[in-house]
Amino acid sequence: MRPRRPSLGSRRAVQRRCAAVAVLAALGATQAGCGGGGRERLELWALGREGEVVQQLLPEFERRHPELRVEVQQIPFVMAHEKLLTAFVGRSTPDVAQLGSTWIPELAAIGALAALDGRVAESRALSPGDFFPGSWDGGVIEGQVYAIPWYVDTRLLFYRTDLLAAAGCELPPRTWSSWRRCMERLKARAGPDGFAILLPTNEWPPPVALLVDAGSPLLRDGGRYGAFRDPRSRRAMSFYVDLFRAGLAPVVVDYRVGNLYQLFAQGWFAMYISGPWDMGEFRRRLPPALAGSWATAPLPAPDDAAGGVGTGLVGGSSLVIFRASRHQRAAWELVEYLSQPAQQARFYALVGDLPARRAAWQDPALAGDRRARAFQEQLQHAVAAPKVPELEQIVTRLWERSEGVIEGRQGLDQALVDLDRDADRILEKRRWLLARQAARRPARGGP
């Protein structure tokens, strides 16, 4: 669907004028210059709901930069990855795009993205220190900045305060052992037809969140091999699959859960690991009587965690500039504008996406929200996933293998050995490329 723009009428007028000029000049060339009425045209690809809402932020940008006009293409999230790669092959990438954080390494590896170090260093409006450290790090690949975090997310615990209080749990559970005890009590109270926690077995983010929480690096040797036999990984996976084995979590895939919010309201489960997008959903969809009976908390930490705080996995979306863009300067203006704390606070008000800039968190709408503050606390202690293009393939294997363990068809240790083997095989090409790279420039000790 094409966005509705207030200036449509005036644009038509401009095009008419241009058409008149075109009579005199070479048709193609003149029209290319006239598409935006003599203004520089920037193409921005934005995903899903953000693609819809970002258009409300743009009139202000165009007012400040009368020489620029931004065309937004809204792309459904599930199609975006394929479309970006196809655009790269077809040399039709946009100037600026919103990228899911896990796609940055891939697009950087194929050389689609412009390095932004110079622009960041020059910028007066934007400094790396003002972003959540894990989130900023997600856009830095082999020492070069390729992406500016736009909004952030991380997964943490959503829970029913009333049910946890009734079960005599620590509110909220702070350590894994306290968490586990709490879940056992919840299950005992719920009986055979209820559960302590919902973890859809086909979602990889919850087990990966637990792995990272336990300090697992996921991959080792600079992303050359899997690290699933690491004791920290084993501990997290053992904790995870045991929740199903002990009946604390139902063995269910996400598309079969039905109405998650209704089931949460009914108390079918009392805890859920999810991201900031569910804050709005829970607020809208839970019955008013429960409005005060749910809360969010950082993921409980392993019992021996340093400082008693667990580690989160930071995700979200970043803004990137494509290398093939002929409007690098203007594209950076747009990225800088969308990263301003004021725009980020507005964006939060419009869609509920958590700002990547810490300054934007001083906005009263965020600072006064207990549930959002849990995210802020977790984001201070969050790391980026290993920046390896093959990561999605590897974590897909993770849930396939853990499904087998949950079903009891395979032992955990064997599954971890298999996972490492899967990961090592998937990373074989990467190892070959890295070795070739190293052989080609042996003298330089670059990044």
Next chain:
Amino acid sequence: MSGDRAAAAAAGARGAAARRGVPAEARAALWLLAPGLAVIGVFFLLPAAAALLLSLTDFDIYALADLGNLRFVGLGNYRRLLADPIFWTALRNTFYFAFVGGPLSVLVSLVAALLLDSRLARWRGLFRTVFFAPVVTTLVAVAVVWRYLYHPRFGLLNRFLGWVGLPAIDWLGDPRWAMPAIILLAVWKNFGYNMIVFLAGLQNVPATLYEAARIDGAGWWRQLRHITLPMLAPTFLFVAVITMIGYFQLFTEPYVMTRGEGGPVNSTLSVVLLMYKQGFRFWNMGYGAAVAFVLFVVIVCVTALQLLLRRRGGERA
């Protein structure tokens, strides 16, 4: 382009043959066929050959960026494929679907066609339309409705089971029931097409044969066995071969019913779905092409087997 050249070369060779005494008619036929052959060459043979070459390389996301990152791996992809348990799971699932769903679909089509062709049937036009409607309905829309039908807690199918005192089935969540659920959906979705083909076949059976049989005192069953089925044999072969080829390419049903995963526990992962995941989600084009060629070989073998059985059967009759 080389397809064009090949076609031209073929035409040239035949031209030489013509001068040695091939009738002018045959030469004219060749010229008439040439455009068609050229199109097949350029749009089918050439891409297929390219895919075969692709399957011998490790073409992936890195090669997309720089062809210098492409490695020729010989039969490496095929070796890896045959050692991958997920491929065998996918192959087993595909065989399960084709050998249970395929015959079931043909049988349902045949029964529906016989019912509609029966002299007792009323409102034939209406039923024909109703039975054919699923074929022309978008599968994605159908899948949304069927996901509701299959819902373990609120689904209509489990409601029915409850009424007759059977326990509820976790249709799409239980690895044992997910494939039967997909088969049920596929049969319902597709039987209308074969039904129309069978109906056309039935209308070609001369009424005089039935008349003669009735005079000889043959009942309904004997007429079916000795007139209808033998007369339908060519139709039957066509339907069976096309259905099996189609069923081996199972993709859309599990793709839309399980959100592109082929779960639970890969129990509905088909070979084509595996190819799609490898090729377009992870961009392992070389590996994906190898999957495609293995499936091609499987389909050729199964079709050859069908034709062979049919010929044997024909000799015996």
